[in-house]
Amino acid sequence: MRSAPTFLWIVSCVVGTIFLQIRAYEDRQLQPPRDIVRSPGQSQTQPVKVRRPRQSSIGTAFIVGDGVWITARHVIENCETVEVNHPRSGWSSFESLESHKMTDIAYVKTRPTIHNSRRFESISLSLASPEVGDIGYVHGFPQGVEADREQQFIGSDWGKYQGDSRRYKWDVWAGRSSNGLSIREHWGGSSGGPVLNDLGQLVGVNVGGNPRRGTTLSISVRELAEFLERNSIRFSYSGENGFSERIDEKSYPRYGRQLRNEGAVSLIACNRTSRKSLRSIGSILMGG
Numbered sequence: 001m002r003s004a005p006t007f008l009w010i011v012s013c014v015v016g017t018i019f020l021q022i023r024a025y026e027d028r029q030l031q032p033p034r035d036i037v038r039s040p041g042q043s044q045t046q047p048v049k050v051r052r053p054r055q056s057s058i059g060t061a062f063i064v065g066d067g068v069w070i071t072a073r074h075v076i077e078n079c080e081t082v083e084v085n086h087p088r089s090g091w092s093s094f095e096s097l098e099s100h101k102m103t104d105i106a107y108v109k110t111r112p113t114i115h116n117s118r119r120f121e122s123i124s125l126s127l128a129s130p131e132v133g134d135i136g137y138v139h140g141f142p143q144g145v146e147a148d149r150e151q152q153f154i155g156s157d158w159g160k161y162q163g164d165s166r167r168y169k170w171d172v173w174a175g176r177s178s179n180g181l182s183i184r185e186h187w188g189g190s191s192g193g194p195v196l197n198d199l200g201q202l203v204g205v206n207v208g209g210n211p212r213r214g215t216t217l218s219i220s221v222r223e224l225a226e227f228l229e230r231n232s233i234r235f236s237y238s239g240e241n242g243f244s245e246r247i248d249e250k251s252y253p254r255y256g257r258q259l260r261n262e263g264a265v266s267l268i269a270c271n272r273t274s275r276k277s278l279r280s281i282g283s284i285l286m287g288g
Helices: 004-029 221-230 252-262 275-285
Strands: 057-065 068-071 081-086 090-093 096-099 106-109 135-140 147-160 167-179 194-196 202-210 215-220 265-271
Touching: 057 135, 057 202, 068 265, 135 167, 135 202, 135 252, 147 215, 147 252, 167 202, 167 252, 202 221, 215 221, 252 265
Parallel strands: none
Antiparallel strands: 057 068, 057 265, 068 106, 081 090, 081 265, 096 106, 135 147, 135 194, 147 167, 167 215, 194 202, 202 215
């Protein structure tokens, strides 16, 4: 007859095995945002791959100069048309765009007279990169919903893009609070949105995350600045942010709403089947 300690040990092993199986099942069921894919149980130091969406998709874009918008590369990749939804002029197509060849950022150009906001002429870039413990704020359109997120910088991560054997650095942020959506919900659609410090200055470009861990990933402001300089795009450092107070955990939702209302942060849509193609298909179906 087995002793009591042996019996308890067996029971604890069985319970532990069941618990691990349940967690593994949950990891397989919980899908991260469409822009970033992590394997179940993958640690933060292992490669992360960017998935290219097969259908039309949405994201977030923000203005940094006269008619120049920043977004994530995977938001506009392989698109037939790209459009931005500005609060005053509605949906408008971009005139030109350029993607970073090695990291997940891109810029798109529009007619300056249409899309420049009145108060927020542009979002200025911070001269300093975030340090561990710093607070940042993401503003965008996850799932097409107006939402904002307060988060804390916890360090850097390395990941890999599809078709590229090299590894690249991301900034990693842990969620603290949110407005519009829960931290644990999928924030797909916020990719390309700005990550701002408490002065309203850009410290990164949001590119994805892991909802189970409550973390997000961003491209550093230094990589963005180098990309814009190489393409002779004018931008500003540490300019006026158009907000009369320092941003904190109470005011960041109001600041995000102000950015969206003024059109400094807007919804961007990638159409992988153009309207012309849709019309052609429709005419064939109708016998035209």
